Amino acid sequence: xxxxxxxxxxxxxxxxxxxxxxxxxxxxxxxxxxxxxxxxxxxxxxxxxxxxxxxxxxxxxxxxxxxxxxxxxxxxxxxxxxxxxxxxxxxxxxxxxxxxxxxxxxxxxxxxxxxxxxxxxxxxxxxxxxxxxxxxxxxxxxxxxxxxxxxxxxxxxxxxxxxxxxxxxxxxxxxxxxxxxxxxxxxxxxxxxxxxxxxxxxxxxxxxxxxxxxxxxxxxxxxxxxxxxxxxxxxxxxxxxxxxxxxxxxxxxxxxxxxxx
Amino acid sequence: xxxxxxxxxxxxxxxxxxxxxxxxxxxxxxxxxxxxxxxxxxxxxxxxxxxxxxxxxxxxxxxxxxxxx
Numbered sequence: 001x002x003x004x005x006x007x008x009x010x011x012x013x014x015x016x017x018x019x020x021x022x023x024x025x026x027x028x029x030x031x032x033x034x035x036x037x038x039x040x041x042x043x044x045x046x047x048x049x050x051x052x053x054x055x056x057x058x059x060x061x062x063x064x065x066x067x068x069x070x071x072x073x074x075x076x077x078x079x080x081x082x083x084x085x086x087x088x089x090x091x092x093x094x095x096x097x098x099x100x101x102x103x104x105x106x107x108x109x110x111x112x113x114x115x116x117x118x119x120x121x122x123x124x125x126x127x128x129x130x131x132x133x134x135x136x137x138x139x140x141x142x143x144x145x146x147x148x149x150x151x152x153x154x155x156x157x158x159x160x161x162x163x164x165x166x167x168x169x170x171x172x173x174x175x176x177x178x179x180x181x182x183x184x185x186x187x188x189x190x191x192x193x194x195x196x197x198x199x200x201x202x203x204x205x206x207x208x209x210x211x212x213x214x215x216x217x218x219x220x221x222x223x224x225x226x227x228x229x230x231x232x233x234x235x236x237x238x239x240x241x242x243x244x245x246x247x248x249x250x251x252x253x254x255x256x257x258x259x260x261x
Numbered sequence: 262x263x264x265x266x267x268x269x270x271x272x273x274x275x276x277x278x279x280x281x282x283x284x285x286x287x288x289x290x291x292x293x294x295x296x297x298x299x300x301x302x303x304x305x306x307x308x309x310x311x312x313x314x315x316x317x318x319x320x321x322x323x324x325x326x327x328x329x330x
Contacts, residue, residue: 024328024329024330025328025329025330026327026328026329026330027328027330028328034328047329047330048326048327048328048329049326049327049328049329049330050297050324050325050326050327050329051324051325051327052270052271052322052323052324052325053270053291053293053296053323053324053325055269055270055272055274055289055291055323058290058292061293061295061325061326062325062326062327062328063293063295063326068295073326075326076329076330078329078330091304092297092299092304092322092324093297093326095297095298095304095306095307096295096296096297096324096325096326097295097326098295163330164330190330210330211330212329212330213330
């Protein structure tokens, strides 16, 4: 029974992706470094933010370094604290961009950047109605995940830990319950600090992992991008392969008979 | 030509009178292709820039994509 990784693809919004790693474009010290890291990660979906154009100095355009022909560009609504702001930002992104995909964030608290799930749900409903493909960044609450699915979200993206914290999956049990609660893809978004965090998310059965700081903030972002690529792949393969049950006591790996004494 | 005052991305600016959104974008020297424009909180689709007039004290928001997670 050979599990080929070739036919194990992520389907999101009717599109098919070989990579189960989504990466952000923020916090890099330069666009060329970002481009190299993105390339090394072999991601096919990258997130971007929507901000005011700087009128006083011409700056390089992010999209000169992330080819929209090659990558699915996923605009976010980062920094939005109300349903209204998030809906407006999504519409601006759709107007500026090429697609109606949105990584929907409605932040409820500045210190933790935890989502305001009440406003998130309301914004999801509106944007789905407006024809968006909505990928909401949510907390690790299975009930909210189901509500978002019912509202028409194309995936649910529970946080592993606070954005940029690098704490890894703080509540793997809830992520497992979310996986059992919804039928849309589950993408762990935020909290990944190192490769094993990404593997753990994938081993649980998550469909993909989204990260930004975990790569961009590493001492060597390009090397970390490759590590994350491998970790996501390894975690997925282990999940598909089916791990052994956990047992409290040992089971010998070598034959117990025929020991020469 | 007369000047008009616009509130562009939150800043009050006095600029040479422009007759429509397309002229405003060109006047500001914005070359990025992936931008969105909002005039008095209403998004103006690119195809409507030329036929959408800009008047004194209008509020204009011009956004683009930047790095983000």
